[in-house]
Amino acid sequence: MVRTPLTPEERERGERLGRLLRDARGVRTMVAVAAEAGLSAETLRKIETGRAPTPALFTVAALASVLGLSLDDLVERCELLAA
Structure with missing residues (x-):
């Protein structure tokens, strides 16, 4: 199965999501959050690096649950950053 290449907008959205999750993780370690x-x-x-x-x-x-984010809030914040 061949994946359709991502658009620049899809790549940017992935990078924004990664930044939001990384910011929400704060001082918690990546290993601890991932395990939880x-x-x-x-x-x-x-995900955090946009890869x-x-x-x-x-x-x-x-991840949203572990980081105390709602999915609605996460979607809104990703979209707001695009503007």
Whole structure:
């Protein structure tokens, strides 16, 4: 299966998501947050750096829950940064 290349906007949205999650993580370690969300630290690292710009909804939902973010708030904040 061949993946359709991401648009520049999709890449930018992934980078914004990564920054928001990294900021919300604060001083907590990547390993601790990833473990609490049921993810590997490498998966979280890829999301935070924008190398995984389109993570699965369940992955984002798990991270949002651990970081005390609502999915609605996360979507709004990603969109607000685009303006």
